[in-house]
Amino acid sequence: MKHVALGMGLSDYYDHGIARGIVRYAKEQPGWRLYGHGWMFSPLEDLSNWNGDGVIARIEYEEQVQSFSKLECPVVDVANAFRIPRVFNVSNDDYETGKLAGRYFSENGFTSFAYCGTSPGEWSRERLEGFKTETGFGDLPCFERPLKWWLKETYSVELALFLAKLPRPAALFTCNDKVGLRVSSICAGEGFAVPDELAILGVDNEDIPCELANPSLSSIELRLETIGAMAAARLDELMRSPGSTPRETKAVKVTPMDIIERKSSSAYASRDPLVVDVFRLIRAQDGHLRSVSDLVEELAMGRRSLETRFKQETGKTLHQSLISQKIRVASRILRTTNKTMEAVADEAGFGSTQRFFAHFRKQTGTTPADYRRAGNTM
Template identity: 35%
Template sequence: MKQIGLKLRFQDGYDMAVAGGVVQYARTKGDWQVRGQGPWFFSLDQEALSECDALIARIEDDQEALFCASLGIPVVDIAGSSSLKLFSQVRNDDYQTGVSAGTYLKKLGSKNVAWCGVDQVHWARERFVGFASSLSADPSEIASFSRPLAWWRQLYEPSVELDAWLSDLEKPISLFCCNDLSAMKVELACQRLSIKIPSHVMVLGVDNETLLCELASPSISSIQPDCKTIGYEASAMLDAMLSSKQSGLHIRRIAPAPVTERESTRLVLCEDEQVANALRLIKTRATSGLTASDVAFEASICRRALEMRFRKYRGRTIWQEISDEKLDQSCLLLSHSNATIAQISEQCGFGSVHRFYSLFKRAYDVTPNQFRAKKQRF
């Protein structure tokens, strides 16, 4: 029986979801015994750790990396935080996470953007680079505030520096926070400063820690890493290492899930009031059979004038905005629900399954079934 250790803290949803992926893979193996912290696993105390045949670990710093290396067993790292390149990794695609954040905030009409990060960790730096890339901006041009992770963990400790930085930002502005912890600390600072969210500052985090995001006021929009897939693929990589089918160091990056939208970003910014009002209508009613004619009817100007303004300020038509909103919703349902393709087509207001397939394939270069198979494989 192979002893597979899970060196995770089990203090957040990230670790729990990763463990779920590991357990799912372990079920396919008749000779794996998973050891971890907590009542769900066989014990992973210091003595048991020395008896493990392999380890999946969330390695947060160089000291922890050196300790894991001293065990002399195959290790797969799921964090990518250490500067030492000692282990193969399966982790969130942090660059793509940043790209997703920038793409999402651009859709909301953001022109002013800022970044809150963590000092000297690879994952935060990659998220920032991806964010800047999606905006076609030089990172040095983006207003930034960064502190060590331990500083952000002092969640309820007021900070004169953070308050001053937030006060000086040109508003309205969209703020991409590297994780939900920093997003929560930013929101608390905004409350002290009477800065309104989302009308003055839109806040987007990462990790989608549901309890933290929902308890915040207003609730925090966040990007969800695909943790279960990370756990499953880390197990598969470890299995290949144990059977000598894989040698050397490898890094596999897992794309994140779409943004889970909550109150902190439920606003559409546009200097043209007619376009802004139309965009808010589209976000609210796109999946309810809304048409471009309906949008024009609600406006106080003619459809042709509204279309011209959409092309000027959004670079697209009203119909394209409606279609994109429906496709975004369909992706969420395909990823996180058991509804049939026909049901999703109807719920998202596509009119027919054939039309849904056609628009989806054109947008993502895969069919809805292929997209779901990839997302729900684990």
């Protein structure tokens, strides 16, 4: 029997996703018994004196580092906040997460970028570095505070002043959804228009808080269940050969899933109000069902003039932008439902399954079926 402790509070979306992956792996193994804080596990009282076979932990705070580093059994960390001797790391690829955010905002026409994150914390620092790399801005405005500050602070004059000074329109990447929601609350209180003045993107896709925010918060979805299952597999390897060095000692990184776009970032940064209006129409609730002719009619402008101005500003045709929005809608349906490919193609506005498959593979580099399978392994 292998006795494995979960060093996490199971108090938020991140913990729940990780735990689901661990539980999934444990059920497939003979003789795993999980201990943790919560009714679904055997009770765990004092982790600092744990004498079981292994630990999977989310080590977020400096005061936790010493107690975990002293444990005699193997420890796998899923937070990537600190580099700890003898503690192995399986976590989200935070650098790639930052790059994904930078690419998203750059494609939406933004040239002013900012970051709100935590310090200390390797995961936040790596997200910032990826964001800088992708945007090409090595010295972008940053507002960083300890994680506990973000969790407890309800209003900050310092943060309000930081946001007020950003050149408009600005793309603001926040290290996670909790920070994104704090920023969104400050914007509402100060009268900063989101997303027209400040577009906000978080990380974790805590779906209920993100949907309930006003405006709803866009977020990067992580493969939390995959991280949990891979952390359990790494711990299993360590427990099978106690005292020996595993074949692979470097950190395991799991690429993020995708950006779930909601209202907080659904804007295109342009000095041409016509281009802004086009994107508002395309990204409206049924925008993906519009045609180029519909856009021309709704904007009461000649087709050639509209196409020319749009292409000059964005580098894309109206048709290409409509296809991109259809792909976003299709991706959401694939991630969140078990609808047939025919139903997905129809709901996303492609007209035919063949056309849907061709456009999806061209834009994403994978097939709809493979995309859905990848999402189901989170």
